[in-house]
Amino acid sequence: MPRRSLRLKILTSLLSRLEVSLRSGCLCDHGSIPDRTWHDVTRVVDVGLSRASDEEILREAQASERLVVTRDRDFGSLVFVRNLGRGVLYLRILPSTQNAVHNELERVLSNYSEEELSKAFVVIEPGGHRFRRLSS
Numbered sequence: 607m608p609r610r611s612l613r614l615k616i617l618t619s620l621l622s623r624l625e626v627s628l629r630s631g632c633l634c635d636h637g638s639i640p641d642r643t644w645h646d647v648t649r650v651v652d653v654g655l656s657r658a659s660d661e662e663i664l665r666e667a668q669a670s671e672r673l674v675v676t677r678d679r680d681f682g683s684l685v686f687v688r689n690l691g692r693g694v695l696y697l698r699i700l701p702s703t704q705n706a707v708h709n710e711l712e713r714v715l716s717n718y719s720e721e722e723l724s725k726a727f728v729v730i731e732p733g734g735h736r737f738r739r740l741s742s
Contacts, residue, residue, distance in 0.1 A: 664691030706732030
């Protein structure tokens, strides 16, 4: 049985089908998935952070209790070296792997609670993911 929260709060700079999919609860290109609760997605541009540094985005995510979904690998060093922010979902994605990464993201969102994700840095790749807990 999935442990996923009913509705995750997410902050992202991604302006793609992923952002729309996160809102609708479907992370794949083939129609909607029944019985999925959509997520509360806020784009950084919507909160005036389109030109903000990664640090500012992490601070906003922490203040608004949101997870960060990103394709920017720089968030890893900020989270681990500088101990900034809360949960980050890092998508290692290429145009040719987009669907596979989105499918794996759906699995991550379905199998971990919001509490677990808020205390982790998760690298999501085609066909798998790495879950690393953040230090308190």
